[in-house]
Amino acid sequence: MPETLIPALDDLEAAWNIARRDSGYRAELRRLHRDFIGRPTPVFAIPRAALAERGGRGASVWLKREDLAHTGAHKINNAVGQSLLAQRMGKPRVIAETGAGQHGVATATACALLGLECIVYMGSTDIERQAPNVRRMGLLGAEVRPVTTGNGTLRDALNEALRDWVANVEDTFYVLGSAAGPHPYPEMVASLQEVIGREARAQMMAHIGRVPDAVVACVGGGSNAIGIMRPFIDTAARLIGVEAGGRGDALGDNAASLGLGAPGVLHGAFTMLTQDAAGQVVEPHSVSAGLDYPGVGPQLAALAESGRLEVLRATDAEALETTTWLARTCGIIPALESAHAVAAVLRMLPELPADAHVLVNLSGRGDKDLGILERELPAP
Numbered sequence: 078m079p080e081t082l083i084p085a086l087d088d089l090e091a092a093w094n095i096a097r098r099d100s101g102y103r104a105e106l107r108r109l110h111r112d113f114i115g116r117p118t119p120v121f122a123i124p125r126a127a128l129a130e131r132g133g134r135g136a137s138v139w140l141k142r143e144d145l146a147h148t149g150a151h152k153i154n155n156a157v158g159q160s161l162l163a164q165r166m167g168k169p170r171v172i173a174e175t176g177a178g179q180h181g182v183a184t185a186t187a188c189a190l191l192g193l194e195c196i197v198y199m200g201s202t203d204i205e206r207q208a209p210n211v212r213r214m215g216l217l218g219a220e221v222r223p224v225t226t227g228n229g230t231l232r233d234a235l236n237e238a239l240r241d242w243v244a245n246v247e248d249t250f251y252v253l254g255s256a257a258g259p260h261p262y263p264e265m266v267a268s269l270q271e272v273i274g275r276e277a278r279a280q281m282m283a284h285i286g287r288v289p290d291a292v293v294a295c296v297g298g299g300s301n302a303i304g305i306m307r308p309f310i311d312t313a314a315r316l317i318g319v320e321a322g323g324r325g326d327a328l329g330d331n332a333a334s335l336g337l338g339a340p341g342v343l344h345g346a347f348t349m350l351t352q353d354a355a356g357q358v359v360e361p362h363s364v365s366a367g368l369d370y371p372g373v374g375p376q377l378a379a380l381a382e383s384g385r386l387e388v389l390r391a392t393d394a395e396a397l398e399t400t401t402w403l404a405r406t407c408g409i410i411p412a413l414e415s416a417h418a419v420a421a422v423l424r425m426l427p428e429l430p431a432d433a434h435v436l437v438n439l440s441g442r443g444d445k446d447l448g449i450l451e452r453e454l455p456a457p
């Protein structure tokens with residue numbers, strides 16, 4: 078991290094450590110979860126007949142419906158928590174980076190509610206492929222600043238947000254969108270997203286009387302994955318992260334930092350990165366803007382290294398096919414990011430015993446992807 082940001086990161090850590098134990102902050106967060114975000118989000122079992130079509134032999138697949146959270150993805154849990162903290166810290170100006178636009182929309186939403194100025198950095202490639210979310214941010218009163226460096230994707234947006242923070246650190250709070258980046262962000266974001274797993278664990282206990290056999294989530298920066306998985310780490314449930322397999326396993330054709338990357342430092346975190354033999358970060362590729370990041374949160378990297386987290390990949394083609402399948406068989410259009418997790422489960426389905434229960438984080442809804450789906454999928 079640039080030297081100028083170290084005091085700001087220290088201040089943030091101190092403020093977060095006070096807020097997380099403060100009954101006033103916690104009560105306000107609980108109220109906003111319930112009345113603004115619409116929590117708890119339900120878990121929903123995919124109909125048996127649909128799973129049988131894909132070789133299912135009786136196993137159950139449960140979707141944690143983060144697509145039903147306000148603004149359409151899990152990102153709002155984190156954005157509301159951090160924006161509340163910005164307000165407590167007396168910082169009137171909020172900046173954020175966004176890939177799929179979901180974190181940008183979530184932050185713009187929280188800032189509108191709390192009366193904070195909001196500036197969102199977004200890569201020019203992502204602005205094109207996630208246009209509906211750009212319009213939503215404008216409507217919510219946020220300024221979207223296009224980033225044209227690099228691939229014009231998430232990593233470039235994060236670089237630019239950090240540059241802004243260096244220049245405006247006095248009055249600015251950086252709402253980082255994933256469990257990635259410099260400390261204390263990975264820990265703070267994981268804590269704010271853990272509500273997903275806490276709810277899901279209680280809901281599964283109510284539905285089936287035990288924890289599921291596996292908990293599955295897509296992995297971009299890692300916030301929806303660590304959020305749903307953390308309350309299951311101490312159980313026997315398998316933890317399975319699904320990365321963007323993109324066009325294939327060649328360097329630059331995917332965003333599989335855990336599966337195909339190597340250890341390195343990016344954006345203030347020591348973690349797994351897609352990089353070449355010389356240690357240069359390689360621009361990732363994924364059809365889904367939210368998974369298109371060359372790094373991953375350090376907690377997931379540690380869980381994978383220890384063998385607790387299993388890491389799979391789903392390709393662009395599999396994610397697109399799964400999106401259509403889920404839409405037509407369940408009436409749910411998933412975000413392309415979330416479709417990666419469901420695609421990996423569909424692949425596992427024929428091997429799962431009849432009494433298995435799998436919990437999948439359906440991290441967001443697919444309305445933002447209609448442009449990509451129209452372009453990539455053959456007309457019906």
Ligand SMILES: Cc1ncc(COP(=O)(O)O)c(C=O)c1O
Nearest residue numbers: 255297298299300301367414441
């Ligand atoms: C719906 C959805 N799911 C998943 C992700 C990936 O982020 P993370 O790995 O932090 O959950 C994004 C990112 O934009 C997203 O919009």
